[in-house]
Amino acid sequence: MTVDTMHKLPERKGNMAPLFDGPEWSFELIHKVYDAMGEIALGELGLSIYPNQIEVITAEQMLDAYSSIGMPLMYRHWSFGKRFAHDEAFYKRGMRSLAYELVINSDPCINYIMEENSMTMQSLVLAHAAYGHNHFFKNNYQFQMWTQPDHIIDYLAFAKKYVADCEERFGQDAVESTLDAAHALMNQGVSRDLRPRPRNIAKHERERAARRRAHEEATYDDIYRTLPEITREGMAEPSEVQSEQRRLGLPEENLLYFLEKNAPKLEDWQRELLRIVRLLSQYFYPQRQTKMMNEGCATFVHYEIMNRLYERGQLTDGTMLEFLHSHSSVIFQPTFSDRRYSGMNPYALGFAMMRDIKRMCLEPTDEDRAWFPQIAGCGDALGTLREAWALYRDESFILQYLSPKLIRDFRLFAVTDDAKESAMHVAAIHDEQGYRDVRRRLARHYDVAAQDPDLRVTDADLSGSRRLVITHYVRNGILLDKVEAERTLQYLAKLWGYRVRLVEMDSEGGRVLKEHEALPMP
Amino acid sequence: MQVVDRRLNPKSKSLGNRQRFLRRAKAEIREAIRDSLKSRKVSEAEGAEKVTIRSKSLREPSFSLGRGTGTRDYVLPGNEEYRVGDEIPKPQGGAGGRGSQGSPDGEGQDEFTFTLTKEEFLDLFFDDLKLPNLVKVKLKDLKSPKLTRAGYTSDGPPARLSQTRTMRKSLGRRMALRRPSLAEIEALEKELADAEAEDPISPEKVETLRAKLEHKERLRRTIAYIDPLDLQYSRFERVPKPTTQAVMFCLMDASASMTEPLKDLAKRFFMLLHVFLSRYYREVHIVFVRHTSTAAEVDEETFFRGTDTGGTVISTALDEMLRVIRERYSPSDWNIYAAQASDGDNFHDDMPRCLELLDDDILPVCQYFAYIETAHGERFNDTVETPVWQGYAEIAQRRRNFAMRRVSAPEDIFPVFHDLFSARGVTG
Numbered sequence: 001m002t003v004d005t006m007h008k009l010p011e012r013k014g015n016m017a018p019l020f021d022g023p024e025w026s027f028e029l030i031h032k033v034y035d036a037m038g039e040i041a042l043g044e045l046g047l048s049i050y051p052n053q054i055e056v057i058t059a060e061q062m063l064d065a066y067s068s069i070g071m072p073l074m075y076r077h078w079s080f081g082k083r084f085a086h087d088e089a090f091y092k093r094g095m096r097s098l099a100y101e102l103v104i105n106s107d108p109c110i111n112y113i114m115e116e117n118s119m120t121m122q123s124l125v126l127a128h129a130a131y132g133h134n135h136f137f138k139n140n141y142q143f144q145m146w147t148q149p150d151h152i153i154d155y156l157a158f159a160k161k162y163v164a165d166c167e168e169r170f171g172q173d174a175v176e177s178t179l180d181a182a183h184a185l186m187n188q189g190v191s192r193d194l195r196p197r198p199r200n201i202a203k204h205e206r207e208r209a210a211r212r213r214a215h216e217e218a219t220y221d222d223i224y225r226t227l228p229e230i231t232r233e234g235m236a237e238p239s240e241v242q243s244e245q246r247r248l249g250l251p252e253e254n255l256l257y258f259l260e261k262n263a264p265k266l267e268d269w270q271r272e273l274l275r276i277v278r279l280l281s282q283y284f285y286p287q288r289q290t291k292m293m294n295e296g297c298a299t300f301v302h303y304e305i306m307n308r309l310y311e312r313g314q315l316t317d318g319t320m321l322e323f324l325h326s327h328s329s330v331i332f333q334p335t336f337s338d339r340r341y342s343g344m345n346p347y348a349l350g351f352a353m354m355r356d357i358k359r360m361c362l363e364p365t366d367e368d369r370a371w372f373p374q375i376a377g378c379g380d381a382l383g384t385l386r387e388a389w390a391l392y393r394d395e396s397f398i399l400q401y402l403s404p405k406l407i408r409d410f411r412l413f414a415v416t417d418d419a420k421e422s423a424m425h426v427a428a429i430h431d432e433q434g435y436r437d438v439r440r441r442l443a444r445h446y447d448v449a450a451q452d453p454d455l456r457v458t459d460a461d462l463s464g465s466r467r468l469v470i471t472h473y474v475r476n477g478i479l480l481d482k483v484e485a486e487r488t489l490q491y492l493a494k495l496w497g498y499r500v501r502l503v504e505m506d507s508e509g510g511r512v513l514k515e516h517e518a519l520p521m522p
Numbered sequence: 523m524q525v526v527d528r529r530l531n532p533k534s535k536s537l538g539n540r541q542r543f544l545r546r547a548k549a550e551i552r553e554a555i556r557d558s559l560k561s562r563k564v565s566e567a568e569g570a571e572k573v574t575i576r577s578k579s580l581r582e583p584s585f586s587l588g589r590g591t592g593t594r595d596y597v598l599p600g601n602e603e604y605r606v607g608d609e610i611p612k613p614q615g616g617a618g619g620r621g622s623q624g625s626p627d628g629e630g631q632d633e634f635t636f637t638l639t640k641e642e643f644l645d646l647f648f649d650d651l652k653l654p655n656l657v658k659v660k661l662k663d664l665k666s667p668k669l670t671r672a673g674y675t676s677d678g679p680p681a682r683l684s685q686t687r688t689m690r691k692s693l694g695r696r697m698a699l700r701r702p703s704l705a706e707i708e709a710l711e712k713e714l715a716d717a718e719a720e721d722p723i724s725p726e727k728v729e730t731l732r733a734k735l736e737h738k739e740r741l742r743r744t745i746a747y748i749d750p751l752d753l754q755y756s757r758f759e760r761v762p763k764p765t766t767q768a769v770m771f772c773l774m775d776a777s778a779s780m781t782e783p784l785k786d787l788a789k790r791f792f793m794l795l796h797v798f799l800s801r802y803y804r805e806v807h808i809v810f811v812r813h814t815s816t817a818a819e820v821d822e823e824t825f826f827r828g829t830d831t832g833g834t835v836i837s838t839a840l841d842e843m844l845r846v847i848r849e850r851y852s853p854s855d856w857n858i859y860a861a862q863a864s865d866g867d868n869f870h871d872d873m874p875r876c877l878e879l880l881d882d883d884i885l886p887v888c889q890y891f892a893y894i895e896t897a898h899g900e901r902f903n904d905t906v907e908t909p910v911w912q913g914y915a916e917i918a919q920r921r922r923n924f925a926m927r928r929v930s931a932p933e934d935i936f937p938v939f940h941d942l943f944s945a946r947g948v949t950g
Binding site for chain 1: 523524525526527528529531536538539540541542543544545546580581582583584585586587588589590591592593594595596597598599600601602604605606607608609610611612634635636637
């Protein structure tokens with residue numbers, strides 16, 4: 001990539017006094033640097049952020065935060081202890097370094113920074129998280145639609161207390177086994193398509209009925225009375241099964257939601273636990289969908305801020321070099337044949353795309369004009385970026401903005417891997433015929449809904465055998481991992497309380513490929 | 523913007539999670555510890571322990587797409603030479619070109635490695651063991667009551683009279699009741715004498731003074747210098763105080779018949795016993811006594827290293843032990859444990875004397891006496907009874923604080939240890 005060109009220091013355009021010199025940080029310096037960055041971020045870059053709360057923590061506390069999926073408060077569960085033990089072992093053996101920061105989508109936005117960081121790193125972290133991520137959290141539509149950052153901390157406090165109370169009343173084992181089962185279904189605890197429905201459905205329905213009646217009255221014409229009656233042959237009344245299904249809202253993709261509302265045997269407190277897990281899962285869903293953009297946005301923002309501070313003279317050469325060093329290691333993208341390769345680096349792709357959009361807005365080539373007529377040469381790079389940050393998620397962002405130039409820069413190529421064949425096939429490369437194909441396939445890779453198995457509750461016999469049927473709509477012939485699926489199904493059966501059947505059905509032909517069944521263990 | 527310093531917040535926020543985690547994996551962790559002890563040196567047991575467990579109960583399954591089926595698309599960076607339609611042979615082990623993308627929590631398998639703290643390790647290690655007779659000993663011998671000051675009281679034996687306290691009270695009472703002091707009386711007497719010696723004598727003045735003196739003297743007589751009310755005695759209470767020291771005697775046969783592997787077995791046993799005792803006692807002393815036909819107290823190095831020639835007379839070691847107890851470890855202050863390791867050889871004539879010493883002198887003062895007989899694998903056979911084994915068997919039946927076991931390989935140590943001190947083996 002263009003890493004080597006970045007090691008050249010930018011030109012100085014001002015001669016303000018450096019904000020700091022040397023590695024030591026202090027609370028005053030953090031305030032000073034934060035304010036200086038604020039001028040650039042809010043003024044020049046036009047960002048809009050939640051108020052920030054910066055919390056200084058130790059390495060051990062960072063490990064703590066890791067283990068409870070990054071949240072400042074979390075209910076107690078053994079799996080977090082497992083994660084902690086695991087991370088700690090890796091950290092102590094020096095096999096993993098800790099993140100410099102952790103930022104939480106809350107209002108005020110909580111940023112954890114580590115005490116070990118040098119002042120340069122603290123500055124980088126402030127620019128990255130306190131301005132970059134913060135802006136993204138506040139403005140991206142996914143977060144706006146699905147999360148309530150001003151409530152999350154309160155909700156976690158409630159969840160923690162609720163789980164603790166349940167443990168006290170019903171015993172650790174009972175709570176643990178319910179949470180285990182809920183965690184197993186966490187990825188199926190997300191409503192992907194539906195917006196949260198208004199709470200008062202009855203009122204909503206009444207209003208709709210009133211509107212419909214008003215429409216009928218307004219369009220009433222006596223002549224319709226003279227039309228012959230339509231015979232409704234072949235249009236039988238909906239069967240009992242169909243109306244039952246409709247009542248249950250089937251098919252339902254959110255398994256935890258379905259169980260919470262309909263599982264026959266669960267106690268009220270168990271339903272509440274399912275709800276807690278489900279809401280957390282939903283809270284994190286936007287983060288999964290915007291990982292690349294979010295990091296790209298934050299990396300772009302820190303890069304801009306640090307460079308502009310340097311240009312003004314507010315950073316020393318030493319600071320700038322230290323910053324560039326860690327910046328370029330963050331955005332390093334190993335190639336596929338490299339031992340270090342472990343998928344696309346979201347920082348690398350995200351940052352490159354943001355920079356590329358800026359380039360296209362300011363210095364477009366003919367190719368850009370052909371591919372992106374709406375933004376090429378528009379001159380308002382930050383306006384374009386802010387709009388992109390607000391209105392897209394990873395998948396749609398790539399579809400919209402990945403340029404042929406970047407495909408060439410990364411030398412992206414698409415490969416098809418059929419499990420039945422002994423070799424993979426190169427489907428598209430970075431050439432004129434391949435750009436769109438590569439872009440489409442890459443975008444699909446960032447579509448979380450396409451990467452997760454598509455599972456739905458399709459049938460629940462509540463009046464008879466009480467058997468629950470889950471259907472996996474198999475795409476491209478990729479079945480579930482058998483062992484994992486059966487273990488998870490066992491948990492599902494435990495929550496449902498009766499026999500559960502999992503049908504893997506080809507989403508195109510409707511052919512049943514595989515079936516699993518589980519009965520709840522006594 | 524607000525900067526908060528969280529570094530001083532209570533540490534180990536995830537302690538509750540860790541406890542839940544350990545509780546869940548307890549069975550597997552204990553298994554792992556047992557396995558690791560089989561092959562490693564016992565001296566390493568007392569420390570942080572890295573444990574690898576393969577745990578069913580730590581699984582966190584979820585619905586995920588399997589590897590072996592269907593058609594997948596990948597987009598990879600860094601194309602060098604490929605053109606559309608090229609074939610790329612799959613890397614061994616399937617998995618396509620996606621590199622090493624594991625499951626989200628980073629482990630493809632159930633195996634899981636982490637570090638137990640020393641405390642956690644030992645807690646699990648000793649989890650189902652109990653100190654012999656511990657419950658009983660806790661109530662009785664473990665704690666000898668100790669007198670502790672507990673303020674003052676108004677009655678008690680004369681020896682406990684607190685003079686300072688008594689005098690302080692007396693002074694206060696005297697001042698309150700205006701008891702005249704001796705100096706006051708003397709001054710008055712002097713004044714009276716002066717008045718009497720005056721010339722011409724003033725009868726009124728003498729009379730006034732005399733009456734005053736008489737009043738004062740009456741006061742002095744009626745108001746006691748020390749009243750029974752003043753008496754204060756120190757008060758003591760008997761506070762049961764745990765004896766937190768123990769001494770552990772390691773007795774070993776050092777004759778040539780004890781080969782290096784046999785000594786090694788004995789050593790492991792001793793060290794395990796030491797670890798165990800140091801869990802319960804703040805201070806654990808070890809006394810090493812080795813014997814051939816004579817016995818001597820030696821340091822640890824000599825104990826395990828040197829070999830002496832000569833026969834085997836166990837009673838010498840028991841005598842030596844009793845000598846050390848008499849000199850340094852009074853049974854009223856020390857909890858005494860003894861572990862004897864031997865290959866089972868002894869002069870036949872010596873056995874009666876051994877049994878007598880054990881029965882009359884040693885077992886009454888010992889919390890526990892453990893005998894282990896080390897033997898080579900091929901010799902290890904229940905039907906072959908060594909002289910010592912035969913002799914001790916009879917005591918073992920009568921005495922609850924005497925135990926004997928056989929050990930033939932390092933991996934036998936732990937079960938033996940477990941047996942010796944298991945809650946079942948030694949009931950109250």
